[in-house]
Amino acid sequence: MLTLQSESHMLSKSCQYALRAVVYIAEESSTTQLVGAQQMAESLQIPKHFLSKILQQLSRNKLISSTKGPNGGFYLSRENEQVTIDRIIEVIDGPGLFTACVLGLPSCSSAHPCPLHEQAVGYRDGLYHKLKNLTIRELTLVTRLEKKESSTPK
Amino acid sequence: MLTLQSESHMLSKSCQYALRAVVYIAEESSTTQLVGAQQMAESLQIPKHFLSKILQQLSRNKLISSTKGPNGGFYLSRENEQVTIDRIIEVIDGPGLFTACVLGLPSCSSAHPCPLHEQAVGYRDGLYHKLKNLTIRELTLVTRLEKKESSTPK
DNA sequence: CAAATAAAAGATATTAAGGTCTTCTATACT
DNA sequence: AGTATAGAAGACCTTAATATCTTTTATTTG
Incomplete structure (x- = not known):
């Protein structure tokens, strides 16, 4: 186990980042308050520019939505929430x-x-x-539920 | 899906090769007839030197056995078959x-x-x-069974 | 013991994934 | 309209996985 080792992880890092980002967007954004790539990268501890690429790809494939400019950022449309x-x-x-x-x-x-x-x-x-x-939306509900449970005193 | 793409495969290529090689050894070798890295690489269509490294690692970790010299090669000891x-x-x-x-x-x-x-x-x-x-041995039995089944005329 | 064989070891090359940086473009707000 | 903001796009760099090549060492056999 010296030289050879792949640390196979089933999902690529890009994909892991994508999933974490999507969950983050679902939780933190709304149609009024978008979430920027900058903020997301900091919160999730993902290299900003690398995350941007991934978000762009998701956006191009209509899995998430974005608007440019000031107060721009990423969010989930109704359709996106059903992805x-x-x-x-x-x-x-x-x-x-x-x-x-x-x-x-x-x-x-x-x-x-x-x-x-x-x-x-x-x-x-x-x-x-x-x-x-x-769906993305369901995934965040699961998360919230789990958080609630784990905060319950034993 | 243009630039970014990892083609995630759950197991690394090294690991896929390792598993295929082990199955091959289990099927083709015996305590009298060892199987060489050369032959194995050709049959399994795996780069010879790359396969050698993998076999060495398996050997060092006592998952397979080997002997050097003429008529040398890899084989499974009793213990190896239970790996x-x-x-x-x-x-x-x-x-x-x-x-x-x-x-x-x-x-x-x-x-x-x-x-x-x-x-x-x-x-x-x-x-x-x-x-x-x-176990490795059981895996080859499964294979033989499947081969038999698939060769049965429908 | 010499020659041949085959694995072991290690140096080096190639390719793809992961990560960074710069420039461009669309949008909002004054 | 001008400026600031933030995503889009693409060039480029780094690292790790994959692959190749060469040398060494152990072993068998004549």
């Missing part, structure tokens, strides 16, 4: 995570499964199904 | 995949869950449990 988490992952990391073979075999499929196919697919499809039905 | 798949992933990619937060938050835990914690942990732990109880 599901799998879409964000798909836009940033591509569809590979939920479709590609765990062993990277192009020929692997349910008809010609690799040795790990069955083990992996169950896990993957389950998560995919949840994420496909989990 | 579980999670160990291979751990040695190559580190323990992160099964412990780190999906969003990359260091503070995330079941006590202080991130918004995706519950969604991710259930499936992750499920897969981990399976891999932790799946």
Whole structure:
């Protein structure tokens, strides 16, 4: 474990940033009060310009909304709030995570499964199904609920 | 989806190679007939020297065995056959995949869950449990079974 | 013991992800 | 209209993963 080590993390850093940013936008912004990339980068401890790129990409793909100029920033439209988490992952990391073979075999499929196919697919499809039905808005509600619970004295 | 794209794959390429190699060794080698890195690289279509490094790392960590010299190569000892798949992933990619937060938050835990914690942990732990109880030997048996099934005429 | 073989080791190259900086453009407000 | 603000865009740099090449060491076999 000296030289070789990838620290595989399932989602790329870009994608992790994207998800954290979207949650932040959902929580901190409203149609009257937008949230800037600057502020977001500081609060989330993400390099500003790198975050900007990610936000732009999400914006271009209509997953979040933005306005330029003074008091500009990012926010979620009604439509954006219904965007599901799998879409964000798909836009940033591509569809590979939920479709590609765990062993990277192009020929692997349910008809010609690799040795790990069955083990992996169950896990993957389950998560995919949840994420496909989990909207940005719902995700923040979950968070608020969890926060409330964890602040309850035991 | 133009410039930014990570093609996240859950397991690093090194790790995918490692798993494919281990399966290959389990299937093709015996205590009398070892399998060389050369042959393995050709059969599995993996860069030879890169594969060698991975095999060395597995060998150093006692997950596979090797002997040098003519007719040398890699094989699985009795102990190696009982090695579980999670160990291979751990040695190559580190323990992160099964412990780190999906969003990359260091503070995330079941006590202080991130918004995706519950969604991710259930499936992750499920897969981990399976891999932790799946030995190299068992994995090849699964493969053989699947091959047999897929060769059965419908 | 010499020659051949094959893994081990390590230096080096390539590529892609991650991160930074500068310039440009749209918008709001005076 | 002019100026300040903040996102958009793109060039550029750094680091880590991936890949290649060369040398060394251990082992077998004649």
